[in-house]
Amino acid sequence: ISLAIDRAALIEGAMFGRATPIGSHFAPHHPDYIDQTGVSPFDPERAKALLAEAGHAGGLALSLKLPPVNYARRSGEIIAAALQQVGISVTIEPLEWAQWLDVVYTQKNYDLSIVSHVEPLDIIIYANPDYYFQYDSAEFRGLLDAANAATDSAARHAALQAAQRKLADDAVNGFLFQLHRVGVCRTGVKGMWRNAPIFANDLAAMYWEE
Numbered sequence: 001i002s003l004a005i006d007r008a009a010l011i012e013g014a015m016f017g018r019a020t021p022i023g024s025h026f027a028p029h030h031p032d033y034i035d036q037t038g039v040s041p042f043d044p045e046r047a048k049a050l051l052a053e054a055g056h057a058g059g060l061a062l063s064l065k066l067p068p069v070n071y072a073r074r075s076g077e078i079i080a081a082a083l084q085q086v087g088i089s090v091t092i093e094p095l096e097w098a099q100w101l102d103v104v105y106t107q108k109n110y111d112l113s114i115v116s117h118v119e120p121l122d123i124i125i126y127a128n129p130d131y132y133f134q135y136d137s138a139e140f141r142g143l144l145d146a147a148n149a150a151t152d153s154a155a156r157h158a159a160l161q162a163a164q165r166k167l168a169d170d171a172v173n174g175f176l177f178q179l180h181r182v183g184v185c186r187t188g189v190k191g192m193w194r195n196a197p198i199f200a201n202d203l204a205a206m207y208w209e210e
Contacts, residue, residue, distance in 0.1 A: 001112075002040035002174040003047035004086040005079055011177050014074035019177035024164040025123050028178055029195070032160040036168035036175075047086040059087040062111040066092060067100040071179060072114040079114070079174075108132050116179055120197070123163060126172065135172050 007021040020028050023036030051060065062083075066076045073094065080090035090112070095103065104110045117125070127144050129136035143166060147159035168175070181196045191206035 001047070001083065001088070002171055003043045003050070004082050004088070005174060005176070006042040006082065007037065007176060008042075010075060010078050010082075013078050015071065015177065015179070018180040018182060020180070021177050022175045024168040024175055025117065025126065025173070026160075026164050030121075032157050032164075034161050034164055036164055039165075039168040040171060040175075044082075044086050051087055056087070059089060061089045061091070063091045063093050064112040064114070065100065065104050065110045066094050066113065067115055068094070068096055069116075071116065075114050075176065105132050108134060114176070118179075123160070123167075126163075126167060133172060135170075137166065137170065140166050140170075 011017060011019045011021065021037050022028060023039055024034075026033050028035075051057065064076050064080060066072045076092055080092055083090050100113070100115075104113050104115075124144060125131050126133065126135050126137075127141045140163060143159050143163040147156050147163065150156035150159060167173075181194075183192055183194075185192050188209050189206060190209050192201060
């Protein structure tokens with residue numbers, strides 16, 4: 001599935017070019033980030049071969065349950081079309097947030113879904129086998145334990161980078177892109193955050209300058 005998705009085309013078509021491709025669950029601006037997009041590059045022929053190897057040479061039918069946000073709905077249409085090209089027929093099922101949280105997040109009743117994870121350093125969610133991904137890897141949990149136990153930055157850096165490689169190698173998810181924060185403000189307004197550590201603007205830090 002990951003190999004069937006052209007991240008560059010997806011970003012251009014769904015996000016109007018305003019996103020950064022990712023290959024694992026880590027923010028590109030983080031100091032421990034390593035680019036893993038090359039682990040699953042756009043390669044539809046290899047995707048077809050792997051599909052056949054998995055016993056689905058005649059095709060595969062999956063559902064794609066989408067929350068109501070624009071990035072998911074737009075991306076879903078493009079991804080469904082891309083998967084069709086390698087023999088995966090996708091039925092899109094639009095959901096409201098309450099439905100998505102119940103069916104996908106809580107019941108884990110889904111084939112495919114698209115959602116943005118934005119909590120700081122939330123790579124730790126992959127250490128929980130009961131999370132809705134249901135990823136269960138003792139090796140990955142060991143890498144996070146090593147990062148948490150590290151007493152120097154170099155050891156922690158190495159463990160977090162190894163954890164990113166593990167997620168990419170295991171193809172836990174089809175990692176797509178990091179959303180850009182697009183802010184619009186009037187000329188003269190100062191103190192507006194370039195990035196968004198929280199979903200707000202710190203008005204106490206903003207001021208007007210003629």
